[in-house]
Amino acid sequence: MxxxxxxxxxxxxxxxxxxxxxxxxxxxxxxxxxxxxxxxxxxxxxxxxxxxxxxxxxxxxxxxxxxxxxxxxxxxxxxxxxxxxxxxxxxxxxxxxxxxxxxxxxxxxxxxxxxxxxxxxxxxxxxxxxxxxxxxxxxxxxxxxxxxxxxxxxxxxxxxxxxxxxxxLPESPPLYPVDELSDAPVRDFVAEMIRETCLEELSEEVPYAVAIRVEQFRERGGGRPTYIEARVFVERESQKGIVVGAGGRMIRKIGMRSREKIERFLDRRVYLELRVKVLPNWRRKTNHLRLLGFRVPSEET
CATH class of the missing domain: 3.40.50.300 (P-loop containing nucleotide triphosphate hydrolases)
Structure with missing residues (x-):
């Protein structure tokens, strides 16, 4: 080079x-x-x-x-x-x-x-x-x-x-290691893959009320799959019912499809556990947005 x-x-x-x-x-x-x-x-x-x-x-x-x-x-x-x-x-x-x-x-x-x-x-x-x-x-x-x-x-x-x-582009040495694709941590990509699946599987306004936060990401030895626990946040109890689905069918479907994407991305087996939680009106509350990792404009603080 x-x-x-x-x-x-x-x-x-x-x-x-x-x-x-x-x-x-x-x-x-x-x-x-x-x-x-x-x-x-x-x-x-x-x-x-x-x-x-x-x-x-x-x-x-x-x-x-x-x-x-x-x-x-x-x-x-x-x-x-x-x-x-x-x-x-x-x-x-x-x-x-x-x-x-x-x-x-x-x-x-x-x-x-x-x-x-x-x-x-x-x-x-x-x-x-x-x-x-x-x-x-x-x-x-x-x-x-x-x-x-x-x-x-x-x-x-x-x-x-x-x-x-x-x-x-200006003349400059590389800004990042040349073998990297992003500066984002793996957890962020995992969360986005789960959110993508929610956008694909859920209808109407519900997907836009969904936010994802990865709570645990643990590599386990002995050939066991990587353990990932993620929270699926929604704004209302009625939305939680839709995400969970009758008998838990929808959240199992979201979990299965998300796990397949994550395994392809990580190139290894994954055990994915999803939990759905209501975070009331999170899109409209700056403290909730900060909790979920969003940057809040200064005029909103």
Whole structure:
């Protein structure tokens, strides 16, 4: 590794909910690091994904979708997303070209003047090539260092996008060990996999009232599976009944599917124990948000 020519830096990924930011991060890394579901607001906290090559290290910051906050949780999510701009060497704004509000958002989000910014037109498989060219031409030369078209879930245009990002990074030695994929502890990924399963299995508003905290994570010798105990927090008793399900069927299903994901991630056997607890109105109470590990904006303290 020739560190005199090495490029490294932070890349903030911003955009509205459900435009494909997490899918794009996973495509850059070649690993399923960030959880992905069809539901909006799947990402609640920023996540670092480290993409290292022979001459570069791009540290991507996947952020919650930008939206007008309605409660302290959403204020925390927006503050988490916007705080990434303080650290970013490059800004990557992601647009879902098939979603009108996303296009309107980027029109009101000018390219930052103090650092390079790229515009990613994602999900171009949903529009015609001619429409993609028209949109790209419309934003070209408006302060963006480049406008790129991708279909992240298909991998189309992802490598070209990554090459353009690397070209904009400052010369620097690696910021993290080159064999790491993230700075987040394993517990965080385990909690996110359980939350992802809740988002997939539960209906209506219930999944958004779910928060996960890993209470115990113990490696056990003698060929025994790793023991993981996690709390599934909800806001009301009625939601607890839905998560548990008749005869405990739903929580067993969530536990089984979560365990399969965690075992693939850890590449070892796991014994997963889930407990459901009511934490009243946790999305609206700053002390509960802190308990669950969310950053609370200063105006909320």
């Amino acid at each position: 020739d560190e005199s020519r090495f490029r490294a830096g932070f890349v903030a990924i911003l955009g509205l909910p459900n435009v494909g930011k997490s899918t794009l991060l996973n495509a850059f890394l070649g690993e399923r690091l960030s959880i992905v579901t069809p539901r909006a607001q799947t990402t609640q906290r920023r996540l670092l994904g480290i993409c290292s090559g022979p001459s570069h290290q791009a540290v991507f910051i996947d952020t919650p979708g930008l939206l007008e906050p309605r409660d302290p949780l959403q204020k925390s999510m927006r503050a988490e997303a916007m705080s990434t701009l303080d650290d970013a060497d490059v800004v990557l704004a992601v647009v879902d070209v098939g979603f009108g509000p996303s296009i309107e958002w980027v029109d009101s989000f000018p390219a930052p003047a103090d650092r390079p910014a790229l515009l990613c037109l994602n999900k171009v498989d949903r529009i015609s090539p001619a429409e993609g060219e028209r949109l790209a031409a419309g934003w070209s030369g408006r302060g963006w260092a480049g406008v790129h078209r991708t279909s992240a879930d298909r991998g189309e245009g992802v490598q070209r996008m990554l090459d353009a990002i690397v070209d904009l």
